[in-house]
Amino acid sequence: xxxxEQDPGPFNVPEGATVAFNCTYxxxxxxxxxxxxxxxxxxxxxxMSVYSSGNEDGRFTAQLNRASQYISLLIRDSKxxxxxxxxxxxxxxxxxxxxxxxxxxxxxxxx
Amino acid sequence: xxxxxxHPSWVICKSGTSVKIECRSLDFQATTMFWYRQFPxxxxxxxxxxxxxxxxxxxxxxxxxxxxxxxxxxxLSTLTVTSAHPEDSSxxxxxxxxxxxxxxYFGPGTRLTVL
Numbered sequence: 447x448x449x450x451e452q453d454p455g456p457f458n459v460p461e462g463a464t465v466a467f468n469c470t471y472x473x474x475x476x477x478x479x480x481x482x483x484x485x486x487x488x489x490x491x492x493x494m495s496v497y498s499s500g501n502e503d504g505r506f507t508a509q510l511n512r513a514s515q516y517i518s519l520l521i522r523d524s525k526x527x528x529x530x531x532x533x534x535x536x537x538x539x540x541x542x543x544x545x546x547x548x549x550x551x552x553x554x555x556x557x
Numbered sequence: 558x559x560x561x562x563x564h565p566s567w568v569i570c571k572s573g574t575s576v577k578i579e580c581r582s583l584d585f586q587a588t589t590m591f592w593y594r595q596f597p598x599x600x601x602x603x604x605x606x607x608x609x610x611x612x613x614x615x616x617x618x619x620x621x622x623x624x625x626x627x628x629x630x631x632x633l634s635t636l637t638v639t640s641a642h643p644e645d646s647s648x649x650x651x652x653x654x655x656x657x658x659x660x661x662y663f664g665p666g667t668r669l670t671v672l
Contacts, residue, residue, distance in 0.1 A: 471665060478659045489650050489663040490601065494575040543658020545591075 456552035469517040469534030478537035563664035580651030586631035587653035595648040641671040
């Protein structure tokens with residue numbers, strides 16, 4: 447079983463749709479959580495950190511449930527420019543701060 | 558701020574040759590640099606972690622004699638793929654951190670194609 451698992455994609459949605467990504471992690475020692483965005487043939491870029499209290503940045507809302515070891519990302523009013531692969535990432539401090547990446551979920555927003 | 562560069566951005570080489578990839582932190586001192594590999598349609602896999610002035614720590618399954626990592630200064634780490642073979646063709650990405658393990662700044666990646 448992979449340490450970080452995400453919804454298999456791709457997600458194809460129309461502009462303006464709300465889309466939710468789910469992620470689970472298996473190692474309870476994980477201490478920091480992130481969503482990254484990766485465009486085709488580019489490096490990943492930090493979208494947002496995820497906190498237990500939940501956090502929002504504009505159209506993006508991230509949630510963390512430590513008890514269920516579950517992370518989510520909600521994108522509201524999706525734009526064409528949101529098309530990318532979204533990576534769920536956890537950091538395990540007890541192994542020197544390694545970032546463990548999920549396999550990513552591809553999002554394609556259509557006009 | 559916090560810019561990381563990689564060079565070259567892409568390289569094509571013949572099987573059996575060695576390829577060196579440079580990773581530089583341009584505006585900060587990177588105490589730790591990380592090297593990742595990403596195959597098509599797959600996620601980033603950490604290959605090794607390097608700290609300035611010390612030997613790199615390799616992940617399980619990564620051959621240290623094949624993937625040579627040197628982190629000679631606080632702004633430069635290099636990855637050398639020795640005796641490259643077609644199965645080494647991949648997207649190699651470095652990241653740099655100046656302290657907090659949560660904050661890694663990624664380079665733009667190097668696309669390696671071995672013929």
